[in-house]
Amino acid sequence: MDLLGPIVEIILFFWDPISRHIGYFKDLNNNVETLKRKTKKLKRKHDEIQAEVDDAIPVGKRQKALVENWLTEFRNTENQVDSIRLELALRRICTGHSSRYTLGKRVVEKLEDIKKLNKKLKVKGVFHEVAESSRHPRVLEKQTSLPRGQQSTSERTLEEIWQCLNEEENGIIGICGMGGIGKTTLMKEINNRCTKTRNFDVVIWITVSKDLNLGLIQEEIGNRLGMKFDGNEEKGDKLFAWLKNLRYLLILDDLWETFSLTQVGIPKPDKQNRCKIAITSRSVTVCNAMGADKSIKVRALTPEEAWNLFCERCGDVVLSSEIRPVAEEVAKECSGLPLAIKTVGGAMHGKDKKEVWRNALRALKGASPEVPGMERQVFLPLKLSYDSLENDNIKSCFLYCSLFPEDHLIPIDELVRYWAMEEGFIENVNNLEEASNKGHDILERIKDACLLEKGSHGNKYVRMHDLLRDLAIWITSPSSSIEGSKFLVKAGEGLVQPPEEKMWRGVVRISLISSKIKHIQITPDCPNLISLFLNQNNQLCTIHSNFFELMPKLQILDLSTTCIESLPMSLLQLVNLRVLILRYCIDLVEVPPLGNLKELQLLDLSNSGLKNFPQGIASLVKLKRLDISWTSFTPIPYTMIYGLPSLEELRTMGRNGHVDRATFSEAVNMKRLRSLSISVSNLNGFIAHDMFHQWFSGLTSFHVMVNYTPFVPVSNKHISIGECDKIPCGIEGLIKHAFSLDLYESIGLTSLSKFQGDLKSLRHLRVSECSGVECIIDWREVGDDAFQCLQSLDLQILPNLEKVFDGGVPPPLNASLQNLRRIWVSHCEKLRSLFSSSMVEQLHQLEELTISECFQMKEIIEGDELPHNSFPKLRFLILDDLPKLESICSQRFMFLSLEEMEVISCPKLKKLHLFCSSIHQIKGKIEGKREWWERLEWEDENAKSLCSTIYKEASSEVEEEDSSE
Template sequence: MDLWEIILFFWAPISQHIGYFKDLNNNVETLKRKTKKLKRKHDEIQAEVDDAIPVGKRQKALVENWLTEVRNTENQVDSIRLELALRRICTDHSSRYTLGKRVVEKLEDIKKLNKKLKAKGVFDKVAESPRRPTVLEMQTSLPRVQQSTAEETMEEIWQCLRDEENGIIGVYGMGGIGKTTLMKAINNKFIRTGHFNIVIWVTVSKDLNLGLIQEHIGKKLDIRFGDNEDMAEKRDRLFTRLKNVRYLLILDDLWEAFSLDQVGIPKPDKQNRCKITITTRFINVCNEMDAHKKIKVRTLTHEEAWNLFCERCGDVVISPEIRQVAGKVAEECSGLPLAIKTVGRAMHGKYKKEVWENALRALKGSSPEVPGMERQVFLPLKLSYDSLENEEIKSCFLYCSLFPEDYEIPIDWLVRYWAMEEGFIKNVNNLEEASNKGHDILERIMDACLLEQGYEGNENIRMHDLLRDLAIWITSPSSIEGSKFLVKAGEGLVQPPEENMWRGVVRISLMRNKIKHLDITPDCPNLISLFLNENDQLRTIHSNFFELMPKLQILDLSDTGIKSLPMSLLQLVNLRVLILSSCRGLVEVPPLGKLKELQILDLSQSRRIKNFPQGIESLVKLKRLDISETSLTAIPYTMIYGLPSLEELRTMGRNGHVDGATFSEAVNMKRLRSLSISVSNLNGFIAHDMFHQWFSGLTSFHVQVNYIHFAPDSLSNKQISIGECDKFPCGIEGLTKHAFSLYFYKSKGLTSLSKFQSNLKSLKHLRVIECSGVACIIDWREVGDDAFQCLQRLGLYHLLNLEKVFDGGAPPPLNTSLQNLRIIRVINCEKLRSLFSSSMVEQLHQLEKLDISFCIQMKEIIEGDKLPHNSFPKLRFLKLDRLPRLESICSQRFIFISLEEIHVSWCRMLKKLPLFSSSIHEIKGEIENNREYWEGLEWEDEKAKSLYTRIYKGPSLF
């Protein structure tokens, strides 16, 4: 190699390095120009891809990689340009050299990208037919046996997904109930339908990660996100792709709501016909995600649960020796598929009866001894418990386990206990606020599907057996968290647990057992609550029984047979709640003056107590006193009125009357908010200057003028009952104006409601019973335009001289009376010939239920023949029973457009049954000589007859 070659050999790299420094400005301009040109080509190809995706194609991998590389290169060029701008073409030689080198490297990258772009055939077609199906089949564990509950729920979900009105569907229920299994089956059904362009399944789980949701959706759409793409960029790409695709997105196991916009999911509507289905344990997640339809997944029926259990156990349950105990083991799973499968799997191949009986014992005792119960049942269920917002709400959930299995827990009773216990309901000023907060806490627990509404209505709640087992497991002595409970409720105990079991626990429930004697002195230094109620055979309590319970706050001895209370009760100086209701053998209560912390005292329905407990005047913290339905004599009302903290007072009963003059002193009770009392007369009762102001400040009351054995109306918190008044006392009208519910019983002095009507503008419920002087309820000529405008329920019973319910023709044109009336019941009013005039039917546009029974003179329901258009638009239930002279509903035929259920019994003269639309689903009746009556009916046409015959649920017609 000669000298010149040597010089060239070394000069080439040297000149290149000099170029980094010297040609920086020119190279930057070249980079800008080539990057801009490359960006235009990128956008053209991306547009081709976006056009191809909605028609079911997927972009080619090489194209996707190229587009990603271009975006990454653009980001790096932007970084270089930003750095140059900040350095203002820096004079620092080292930095200038480094930037110059990076610019040249990016020019080389662009050259390579352009070379790939020109490669033969690569970019001729940017998209191709998808390699994966639009719906991926999922393995599902739906049992082979018939599952009517699951099938019904699946059908409901399926119909919602096909209904254009429902864009977002929420499927909710407790953990382990089968939500995911149902949705997997739904997913698989779409394989055969082609209903959606694509079905996307995303399992979300407890820790919400929006970026991960984007990745899952992107993967299903064949979108490959670059490493440097942030959430906003991914959002825009997902939205662009999904906005032209008819998709079904299934978000499984969602624990908290999120914004669809933030992820890039177009909201489903009628135009795009897309759907989103979420499965969750929390109904509030459905609400926060704006679900148009919410579907609760129910537990299995007894038969379904047994079939599933047998499927998991195998032929071992065929054995006659095993079958009976196996049935009881299956019942302990309480219809929860997760528990049924786990226990069934654990008992597979177990042919010894002793093993089955041991499993039954463990399940009854809420013990996780059965293999798999702790890991596969309790721990997954506990996730819902762990998700509760704070320790206060968790404690309330655990508290519900103190009641027996399948117990209907009264909500008011429950929150009242919570209000009293330290650490449960804090930061409230009175019982009403505590109750409100308690209801709010219950709603939060129910939203998490950890509690359910009771069978008897929304006044009670229930705890699923497996969730009760979970709570007992959490509070068991072996647990490392939570307060320790001893729960033996409803287990048939005849003896109390051994004394060593009492030590160290915070709450004990022995309610609903058969314990006869408490002849022990347990050492319970930490005990706060003790439930001994509903031990109806309990007779005696050891004199020292309460001696070693220094922290006890709640003691419930209701519904027991105790005859006396031991003096050690008076050592419970921290006691806040003492429940002695329905103690049928209890004759006397010891002096209670030492119980300075007592806030609730309940002696109601302990009918043998005659003497008022001594020392009540010392209970300055007493908030609730209930001595209703007792045999107490000489009740010291003046002493009671002097209790400074009293908020609720219940004294109603035959022996609890208070005269009006004495009761007028009650206005001095400044904190009183709830009152239940019998008043023997009204003299001086309403005369007090402050009475109306004080009375209107009560949040609830039940006042009886003369004692009537009526329980408070569960639908109204302000009730007045007036009984056996031949002559109404002065001031009665002023008292009734405060009422939401008004009952008249055996009051001969009542002829109509005209004298009350001006004071009944807020009345919601009216019941008139056995008032023989009543000839008319409402006379339109005497009432104002707004009388009875809030009335919702009207009940008329055994009014033997009632001739007209409504008299005086039609209401005035602007009259708003009865505009909210929903329910009418008329029973045994034997002189009543009709119920309404045709002209007043227009007032009854909210009427939903009409029950007319035992009115032997009634000939027609509606008198007249000019009914308004669309009469009774909301009537759903019609009952006509024992109306022997009833000939027609109305002389003018019309259709009940909303009728769902009709009962017709013993109406021999009624030849034309009411007409109804297709909304009806049940017809019932007990008609004598069915065949003869049926054949004597007159029909509008054969279609009407056919519809009645198909739906009729009475005795066989043929």
């Protein structure tokens, strides 16, 4: 009996674990059913909690950490349970005791895990509210220092961006501009402004920068939302699931390349979700490729704004009478670029020595990085834009623009010709037309990268921002450590002597444009020189006879607008010369025989003083472009010119350049000719020529001047007819090929109705000083397709013009005038109205209307019934010196799209048809007597107060003139 107790204890000690292990084997099926039941029950609780979390996230809350951990633990446990069930299903019947035992043990362990998860659900307060206030505020404010002022450039741009973000149709907005212009600063202001509104549930700021990393963008968006990603979780899907329930503003700052919003997990903004994406980029192309609904260009600061910001950075030192004049010049060199202003201003803070300021000015003018911080903080950031250009050719084209003077309007056609003629710039093209097309494409790419700006004269010029020009000069400076071609650029600096000879050696391009050099008496050694620009040295009269001897690689030589009388014989040693420009060399009387310049492709002698045609041109078998317009050659050897086998462009315009029928008959055999400018005195012989129409229609551009007209062509296919007693016979056959037509001093012309269908391709029409013209078009006499392409109509000094359009209105299905965008009428003394009210419906594309000095005009629109929403696109309206004008129209209507208006000296005008919503930012000028202003009638009472900002009381001299009318 004494041994029985210990034996029982031993048996009991081992029985519990033994029975548990037996249970793994014996109770497997029952345990599995229990596990399935309890897991399913707990899954319902999991789904309820997850739904509460999903509802809380869009209102700015975040799930509690314990709740997040519980949800994760349950999902892991559920996955393991599913694995056990799958294994059982595959085995169907477990016959192996070892396998049955292992599964049974795993099932019991999972039952224990479920028990623990249930226990955690009962922790007091944790699951009562599954989410709490987020640590991530709706908007994270950012430090910023925007240049202030109600009407400042920055404030106006800021308001434009804010307005775009609040317009329903704009989902994605691009904010473009060169580096350092202030794009990021503006968007920081937008970000901070969102703290005062409830427009967005969350504002997310992502700085993208040069190296695009989509994973990092996803992580940053996730962090901003308080999300956490599992290691093997699909980030894009999870981001999309979160963001689709939010009204978000996503700011992508400094984007350099495009990416797929879908791939990242960003729902595309639309009118339904009212989300917005704002992109700042140096590339317009990137913004467009990202689907920007609107792009906004950030402009440089005005001189006044720039000076105020500069003073703020420099301190009171700039206010001293000794420092201020130099400081103003230093600030000016920063060219309105906030980055440069802040950098230079900070470097000059507290500097009270005039000599130090003058040294800084010298360094800035020479694009030298001597000013502290200039290289690291200005040039290197700007150089990122240059580095991002697609290839070396485009980079070379950008650098080439620095050869022109500061603030210079660079003619696009001229620039492209240089590129086309220089080896390696524009390649894989067959002719000048293809080269021009490719050159324009390159320019657009550079402009899209915000490294060039559109010039102020339409699409014919580009402009280089001064700091970007400094960047290019810095990159190409002989002292720069950056590899590549070296330039010597002194354009526009007022040099009176050419640079020292040692400075010429080793450089590839030299620009001394717009200098004051009178004599060049050096013979520089320039073994690598390719381009030499001496143009616009209007005092340059002599060049050393040996000047060109040591320039074996020279390809471009521009001596235009100089006072040289002759060229040295050393010119003939330039055997690789491709471009020779002697335009506007009015004192030039002779040039050496040019036959030795076998590589010459462009020769421009236009407006030069040469009396005799240069010898040797017949040997220039590679010559592609010849311009001898407005020269005094008598006679012009047309037969020899027409024999040049490579000629693609020929310009012979001028009073002395008339082509006769005999010589013109040979021109039609010039197979490569694509562009022609000629003067003729008699069209009859040309029109009758058998091959004329076929050959003429094959030209890509032409300008035919019949007699003399003073106007510049406005299209690439232009006819101008001047000083004619009657319209030349057969002119209709010529006009049908033209896009623009000038008629000047053509006395015999009474209207254009006679041309009938030949006007259907015309885009621009200008009629001036034609005293016989009484009507431009009589709709009863012309075909249905007349003027269907017309875009601009310019009528000047037509003393007998009584009607612009007569004969009612074009038929309803007529396409006439449907594309007319601009009308300009001046000095038409008998004209009493411009068009009838029934014609207004034809003018739905009209954008600009200018009427001046038509002294008998009483109303613009004659008649009573105007169509609904008349002139829907009219943006510019100018009414100047119309003493008898009483009304624009007798019927009530409003200009709803007007942006700029001038009303000057119209003392009898009774009403301005303006509506306040259309003129809240109107520009222009209203000028007249105070009494006239006070009695003006308005369609909208608020319009007068809005227009008062542009009203100016007429001077006494103007009042006296009005009284005398």
